[in-house]
Amino acid sequence: MTQTPSSPLPADLPPSIHTAYGYVREGIEVAQGWILSPAAWSQFALLVVAYLVARFLAARFLPKVETLLRPADAGAKGALSEARRVAVRFLPLGLPLLAYVFTGLGENVTRSIFGSGAVIAFGKRVFLLLAARALVNSILKDPFLKVLGKYALMPIMILYTLGLLDPAVLKLSQTIVGAGNIKxxxxxxxxxxxxxxxxxxxxxxxxxxxxxxxxxxxxxxxxxxxxxxxxxxxxxxxxxxxxxxxxxxxxxxxxxxxxxxxxxxxxxxxxRIASNFISGVILLLEGQATVGDFVELDGGEAGTIVKMTARAAILETYDGRWIVVPNEDFITTRVVNYSDSGSANRYEAAFSVSYDTDINTIPDLINAAVAKHPDILDAPYPPDCELRGFGDSGIDFAVEFWVNGLDEGDNKYTSDVLFLIWNALKDNNIEIPYPHQVVEFKNGLPPVAKA
Known part of the structure; x- marks a missing residue:
């Protein structure tokens, strides 16, 4: 195999291998130069001194700074307390950054004495790499930022530390990709x-x-x-x-x-996506249905709106299910809103009394009993007991009442009213009928066969 004069590697190897080999050889030559140079050893000594001084100061003062910054009350709220907690999280950067600062001061001295500062400049980059490592490992808590720091920031910092970042940037800028006219x-x-x-x-x-x-x-x-x-x-x-x-x-x-x-x-x-997005904007502008409202759709779905997104509204039923309803349905179908900003709602409770009852006394008796409930409203109308009809087993009544809220979930308005009706009728000895039938024999009872 033939070899190029500038490289002992075979000439038929890919150019990238020759390039990598050139960087390795250059690094070895630089290392040999540093080992044999008194100026390089002086810079190494300054790096060690800068690190030891930074370590001493960090051990002595950073715990005091942490005590000063950390809120006395661990559960304290507010922007100032949160800012102090964030500042405490960044304290692990103290040691590498102090070393970087002291190394920078030493670099000025070495360049003025020896006219060279390559070793100490490399040391500064190493301290920045350590700062980036501390940032990724100890400070970043968000999973996304942690992954970004591990697979993006750290490789960039390693290339910067080794002095390969500028060649890599140049190579990437010269590599063109694209499709069609877009490059x-x-x-x-x-x-x-x-x-x-x-x-x-x-x-x-x-x-x-x-x-x-x-x-x-x-x-x-x-x-x-x-x-x-x-x-x-x-x-x-x-x-x-x-x-x-x-x-x-x-x-x-x-x-x-x-x-x-x-x-x-x-x-x-x-x-449909565009239609739902525009419908969502219309709903927000008009305010006909918003978060917190209890609605019933034309298809029978009913629940409280807990969230409105760009595409759909989320209804939560009282049995804990979530129903995703496209915004378009609120515009194109009939929607009943039961709780528009806490407006009053009307309900009714039906009951029956015996035919032996003086029904003229029932309305006043029931209205007074239902009005005792603390959540029953006098406006827009007080409780109103109405005669509804004459049933097979008794006389049918129903009392209408108004409340602020819904008769669902924690509210048991209809149940409470039925209890009040039952107690009022029992206290006044009014019989509540149960279904029964009367059988009439027109020609008398049939004869009973004798044994």
Whole structure:
């Protein structure tokens, strides 16, 4: 096999292997130069001194700083207490950052004396690598950020520490990928993926914070709070998208092509998604149904709206089931809202009395008994007992009453009223009939056969 004059490796090996071998040889030569250089040993000594001083100061002062920052009450709430807890979490960065600062001071000294500072500059990069490692292992708690730090930040810091980051960036910027007329460098793609990941996390976090703040504004109507929350979410993610396009270097005019593709998608397969999104915006603007309302749909589904998304509303029934109802159903079908901002609702309880009863006394007796319930309203109408008909076994009555709320879940209005009716009738010796039949023999009883 033939060999190139500059490399002892066979010439027919891939260029990448020759390049890697060149970097290895260069690293060995640099290491040999450092070992034989008095200036390099002086810089090594300064690195050791800077690390020991940083370790001494960190051991002595960081525990005091932690005691000062940590809130005295572990359960304390508020922005200041939360900021102090966050500051405590960043204390593991103290040691490597102190070493980095002291190394920087030593670098100025060595460069002024020896005119060289390559070793101490490498040491500074090592301390930054240790700071990044502490950030990923001890500070980041969010699973997404932890994965991003482990598989993105750490490789970048390792390349930076070894002095290979600039060559890697140059190589990635020269590698072009794309489809059709759209071309990107591989560096732009990687930068876009990293920036998109960070912006997505920031957008999700910002949306959660803004939603928490908006929901806490009790003076706003529920529909207004929901609309403000959705508007904030759209604004945050829209801004994140524009920032991402700017970071990867995409001309915003090219979004016209993307908009055309989305239009075709809506025309062929996304009509229902678009319809549900627009219906959700209409619901939020009109406020006909919002979070907290108890609604019954035309199909028989009934429950309390616990969440409204861009596509659907989530109903929770009183037996604990969640029903996902598309927003479009609230616009195109009949919806009964039983709890529009706590409006009163009417119910009725039916009962019967015996035919031996003086029915003229029943309305006043029952109205007075039902009115004793603390949740029964006098407005818009007080309890109203009505004669409904003459049944097979007794005379049928029903009492209508109004309450604030629903006769479901924790509320047992109808049950309570029936108990009041039962006790009132029993106290006045009024019989509550039960079903019975009377059999009449027109020609007398049939003869009984004698044994």
């Amino acid at each position: 990107f460098s591989l560096l732009s793609v990687i930068r876009g993926l990293l920036a998109g990941s960070v912006l997505f996390w920031l957008g999700r976090w910002s949306t959660g914070q803004s939603r928490t703040y908006i929901v806490a504004q009790e003076t706003m109507r529920p529909a207004t709070r929901e609309l403000a929350s959705k508007a904030a979410e759209i604004a945050i993610f829209g801004l994140s998208f524009l920032l991402l396009m700017n970071i990867i270097g995409m001309d915003l005019s090219t979004l016209a092509v993307l908009g055309g593709a989305i239009g075709v998608g809506i025309g062929f397969g996304l009509q």
